[in-house]
Amino acid sequence: MTLIIFLFAGTLRTTHKNEVSSMNEKRVGKRTIALSHPPSVISYANIGGRQEAEGPLSSYFDELSDDSFFGEKTWEKAESTMQKKVVQRALDQAKLKPDDLDYICAGDLLNQCIGSSFGLRDFGIPFYGLYGACSTMGESLSLAAMLIDGGYASRVAAVTSSHFCTAERQYRMPVPYGNQRPPTAQWTATAAGCTILAEDGPGPYITHVTCGKIVDRGVSDVNNMGAAMAPAAYDTLAAFFRDTETKPQDYDLVVTGDLGELGHAIVRDFFSRDGVDLGENFQDCGLLLYDRQAQDMHAGASGCGCSASVLNGYLLSGMRSGRWKRIVFAPTGALLSPTSSFQGESIPGICHALCISAEK
Amino acid sequence: MTLIIFLFAGTLRTTHKNEVSSMNEKRVGKRTIALSHPPSVISYANIGGRQEAEGPLSSYFDELSDDSFFGEKTWEKAESTMQKKVVQRALDQAKLKPDDLDYICAGDLLNQCIGSSFGLRDFGIPFYGLYGACSTMGESLSLAAMLIDGGYASRVAAVTSSHFCTAERQYRMPVPYGNQRPPTAQWTATAAGCTILAEDGPGPYITHVTCGKIVDRGVSDVNNMGAAMAPAAYDTLAAFFRDTETKPQDYDLVVTGDLGELGHAIVRDFFSRDGVDLGENFQDCGLLLYDRQAQDMHAGASGCGCSASVLNGYLLSGMRSGRWKRIVFAPTGALLSPTSSFQGESIPGICHALCISAEK
Numbered sequence: 001m002t003l004i005i006f007l008f009a010g011t012l013r014t015t016h017k018n019e020v021s022s023m024n025e026k027r028v029g030k031r032t033i034a035l036s037h038p039p040s041v042i043s044y045a046n047i048g049g050r051q052e053a054e055g056p057l058s059s060y061f062d063e064l065s066d067d068s069f070f071g072e073k074t075w076e077k078a079e080s081t082m083q084k085k086v087v088q089r090a091l092d093q094a095k096l097k098p099d100d101l102d103y104i105c106a107g108d109l110l111n112q113c114i115g116s117s118f119g120l121r122d123f124g125i126p127f128y129g130l131y132g133a134c135s136t137m138g139e140s141l142s143l144a145a146m147l148i149d150g151g152y153a154s155r156v157a158a159v160t161s162s163h164f165c166t167a168e169r170q171y172r173m174p175v176p177y178g179n180q181r182p183p184t185a186q187w188t189a190t191a192a193g194c195t196i197l198a199e200d201g202p203g204p205y206i207t208h209v210t211c212g213k214i215v216d217r218g219v220s221d222v223n224n225m226g227a228a229m230a231p232a233a234y235d236t237l238a239a240f241f242r243d244t245e246t247k248p249q250d251y252d253l254v255v256t257g258d259l260g261e262l263g264h265a266i267v268r269d270f271f272s273r274d275g276v277d278l279g280e281n282f283q284d285c286g287l288l289l290y291d292r293q294a295q296d297m298h299a300g301a302s303g304c305g306c307s308a309s310v311l312n313g314y315l316l317s318g319m320r321s322g323r324w325k326r327i328v329f330a331p332t333g334a335l336l337s338p339t340s341s342f343q344g345e346s347i348p349g350i351c352h353a354l355c356i357s358a359e360k
Numbered sequence: 361m362t363l364i365i366f367l368f369a370g371t372l373r374t375t376h377k378n379e380v381s382s383m384n385e386k387r388v389g390k391r392t393i394a395l396s397h398p399p400s401v402i403s404y405a406n407i408g409g410r411q412e413a414e415g416p417l418s419s420y421f422d423e424l425s426d427d428s429f430f431g432e433k434t435w436e437k438a439e440s441t442m443q444k445k446v447v448q449r450a451l452d453q454a455k456l457k458p459d460d461l462d463y464i465c466a467g468d469l470l471n472q473c474i475g476s477s478f479g480l481r482d483f484g485i486p487f488y489g490l491y492g493a494c495s496t497m498g499e500s501l502s503l504a505a506m507l508i509d510g511g512y513a514s515r516v517a518a519v520t521s522s523h524f525c526t527a528e529r530q531y532r533m534p535v536p537y538g539n540q541r542p543p544t545a546q547w548t549a550t551a552a553g554c555t556i557l558a559e560d561g562p563g564p565y566i567t568h569v570t571c572g573k574i575v576d577r578g579v580s581d582v583n584n585m586g587a588a589m590a591p592a593a594y595d596t597l598a599a600f601f602r603d604t605e606t607k608p609q610d611y612d613l614v615v616t617g618d619l620g621e622l623g624h625a626i627v628r629d630f631f632s633r634d635g636v637d638l639g640e641n642f643q644d645c646g647l648l649l650y651d652r653q654a655q656d657m658h659a660g661a662s663g664c665g666c667s668a669s670v671l672n673g674y675l676l677s678g679m680r681s682g683r684w685k686r687i688v689f690a691p692t693g694a695l696l697s698p699t700s701s702f703q704g705e706s707i708p709g710i711c712h713a714l715c716i717s718a719e720k
Binding site for chain 1: 503509
């Protein structure tokens with residue numbers, strides 16, 4: 001066996017050099033990539049917990065669990081299990097095996113992203129671990145789309161999760177303490193979402209990708225993440241519209257990740273100052289996931305799993321059914337840690353935007 | 361201004377469709393990418409602390425600080441400052457401004473990767489946050505190389521860091537506690553490294569990239585990371601040699617990240633079982649960075665900053681000077697967290713490998 005492997009020793013196998021593809025050719029404007037071969041969504045799945053089951057989008061979930069432990073002994077193991085289940089479900093729906101995926105791009109909010117590394121370890125899929133906080137669904141989809149479009153992969157999965165109880169005990173207070181929450185606070189979704197992209201398929205397609213910059217305008221209130229992330233959302237969305245020479249009204253939906261009520265209103269205000277009306281199609285996954293009044297969810301939902309589960313259910317189903325033809329999906333992340341806040345730091349934000357379209 | 365921006369409203373700008381580039385064409389074997397246009401290293405820089413200054417590679421550092429706080433009030437802020445300084449230094453050496461970079465790919469060991477998000481927030485460079493533990497220099501370079509080769513960017517920086525004091529208090533014991541360390545324990549480097557890649561330049565070049573899988577063989581001793589990561593290093597290196605149809609002797613160096621004495625020996629054993637002799641050119645950054653006897657470093661160095669600083673000093677300088685023509689750089693990461701260990705989990709590992717060559 002060894003002999004066979006080393007028959008061609010000394011000469012590295014290389015592919016045919018594609019001289020046509022000059023560098024940086026896929027860039028439109030300063031920050032946006034227009035994918036030459038827009039990858040297709042071929043499968044998607046989501047999982048939620050009890051609050052997600054009681055919300056208005058419950059019928060768009062593939063699986064809803066009343067057990068916040070998902071059969072495990074700890075909440076952290078529960079979050080890993082959610083990632084495992086949601087990837088398996090997305091694979092099953094596409095009739096694929098783990099080995100059919102060239103890469104998996106994943107991350108989560110837990111210290112050292114253990115939701116992903118433990119949840120995905122048994123699949124044996126080449127793994128790029130990401131940390132984009134609640135923007136992770138946008139970051140993972142962006143990189144997945146470029147890995148396929150660039151000729152590095154045929155199929156890539158993008159996955160992320162969050163869990164109310166793991167996030168509370170890591171970022172805030174142990175859940176049994178019953179800490180009070182101000183009106184600007186958001187509720188971390190117990191949810192996971194997975195999208196599988198491929199070089200070809202029935203759509204929708206990822207046509208454009210805009211990478212976020214770290215934006216920090218000095219907000220330091222950890223109970224007001226929406227305000228902390230809003231400047232990053234404005235920065236990336238403004239870059240996206242500028243680069244693609246389009247306006248918000250050219251899209252059926254422009255949907256941020258988890259800005260919540262206040263952050264969402266701030267982004268609308270920022271655009272108003274530029275004379276741009278974001279209009280009625282400007283939505284936020286954090287405002288869609290729960291019935292904020294009936295469920296007492298304060299400013300709305302948050303967490304990586306918020307935008308991931310709304311995309312991989314409500315939004316992609318709506319696109320498949322023809323309800324929306326072209327959307328901008330722009331999840332935001334707050335790049336703080338409890339340590340950085342204890343040390344008096346403000347909260348940097350980031351937002352990764354993608355254009356998802358029914359047509360290539 | 362708004363009017364001008366929206367002149368072409370409704371039609372998304374797209375690039376010329378490059379019909380020649382068929383999908384997945386850049387793959388050799390099952391897991392390895394042969395880059396069509398190998399990106400060039402155009403600049404690199406590293407920074408270290410006191411222990412790094414006392415080690416055998418001290419002359420290969422751009423900056424060495426005797427102050428573990430790097431002028432800041434906390435060690436976490438010190439780590440952010442290291443990332444900021446090392447990126448600025450790499451930019452300066454290439455006579456570039458932050459705006460000349462299309463992306464920065466970065467991550468670190470701190471909870472929520474705050475070394476990167478706070479260290480890099482002022483640059484305003486589009487940011488892909490990564491979490492690969494101590495494999496981050498390999499992961500960031502891999503993605504940076506593909507972003508350039510794929511036509512998405514002209515110049516991309518890859519950066520990471522670690523700090524002995526931030527790692528100790530996060531993963532183990534507060535430093536002043538003076539905890540005893542077993543012989544298999546490694547010493548987290550206080551160091552950072554940054555590479556800037558571009559579509560063209562004097563080399564060396566990134567010619568091949570092999571993405572790691574999460575590999576967990578059940579090792580659960582947090583004082584023996586080398587053993588936990590060794591199976592991942594074996595898995596990725598074996599895939600790399602198989603896919604490229606080469607053998608270890610075809611390279612001037614095959615260098616892992618921070619396996620340390622025991623992990624390094626285990627990888628050598630694994631290959632021996634397959635009848636493959638890794639030979640004398642099989643090295644480990646964790647064994648190169650310190651004088652283990654004189655500095656009492658037990659099994660060797662570890663941390664994202666270990667392989668990052670050894671690459672962006674000793675290794676790349678050696679390649680530029682002609683000492684080595686072609687190397688395999690394969691940093692490993694242990695994807696655990698203190699929480700996962702407290703909950704009885706074993707330690708998953710990962711290894712990302714790249715071929716760096718003086719010739720395209």
